[in-house]
Amino acid sequence: MDNDKQVTLSRGLFIFTAVVGALYLPLALNYTWPLFGTGVPRWQDDVNTAINGRGYALGDGSVDAVRHQAYAEHRVVLLVHTTLGALALTLAMFQFSARIRERWPAVHRWNGRSYLALMTISMLTALIFLYVTPPARHFIGPAFETQLRGLAVGTLASAWYALYAIRKRDMVTHRAWMTYSIAFMLTAPLLRFIWIGIQPVIPQHDVLTNIGVGSLILGVVAPGGAAVAFIASRQAPSDEADTAAPVWRYGAAVALAVLGSLTYTGLTSRLPEPIPHSLVAFHLVPVWISIAMALLGVARARARDNVARERQWRWLLWGFAAAPLSASLYSLIVPPDFTAADAIIAGGMDGAAIPITICFAVIVRAAARARAEGPGPLAAAETASAA
Ligand code: HEM
Structure with a gap:
């Protein structure tokens, strides 16, 4: 991928994060105000009611019905969680701007530190909230709680690791794990867009x-999206010593996905009514779309004899292919007080992220190592922009 395409992708991520953040920011900021006084409008519920009706937005099985008391x-x-989370997400979009990174590196650094501080407090308060409240009384409640805990820990760990990497001047690792952290933060608005937007379909x-x-969708899309953005926004490390992988390896990955x-x-199929x-x-469906995307990446890299790029897509393919089996195995290691149904749903929500994240980490490590061993023109440009 040439520099122009990388700038286009960087701009695309910037615009995507900006649009998602801008649409959701007012709803997130306003969410808790009605808890402090009567007569305050509830914008998120108003939008949901306007699109899907009052029964869906506020009736039985709504967030309001099962969570109002805990929220109050x-x-x-x-x-603190919602306000700082919304502000952190707003700052996050500027981190994708190549122009800011290149022209005003100090702005990029201070913006990054502010993101880290706001995000950290927002995630810690999310964990405190989860610790002091029981799960929502609904069949998704306990499983969703495990995903929220994992999300909070994953968002925190990836951003702090990104800081550690940049202190060691490891640009590749820094960018990769910041993208991962921000992808996790984006699950907050995306989840609301899904639960409001999907109702007419189901x-x-x-x-x-x-x-x-x-x-379930975001359990695949959030870590997978970060990995795809990382691969697509970077030149693959050159590695002439490697050769193209035999086709049976791709068959094995697909067989693993079918088995899982x-x-x-x-x-x-064992989940009880209702x-x-x-x-x-x-x-x-998101797993198989991701597998198709990775195979497409492999095919295009092979057509261009780009062995290093093929290897990156192949590693990510293994992450996606292992996701359903990981979901099944995760169902076995949930807390003992979980019912079988809680465990199976938790497996679907949390299991996919494990192999996808491991494969992402392997891809990032290889890219960082290749860059440290021999900086090409892209690495030199990155170093200049970070200085
Ligand atoms: C990705 C990391 C995040 C985690 C782990 C997280 C965690 C949580 C938790 C535990 C709750 C209470 C849910 C419950 O049990 O009822 C919650 C609610 C909420 N969070 Fe977050 N959150 C994250 C990101 C964000 C961001 C970035 C924003 C704002 C942009 C945000 C805005 C909200 C809002 C408005 C609520 C109220 C519930 C609702 O919308 O229905 N969260 N979050």
């Missing part, structure tokens, strides 16, 4: 079930 009891914790679901739907998909489908068995689709 811990309104200060929630206020009108039989209540809001909480659609939060489950969104969580059948196993996880078998598990979800849990819809169709939930499995919201895990498997």
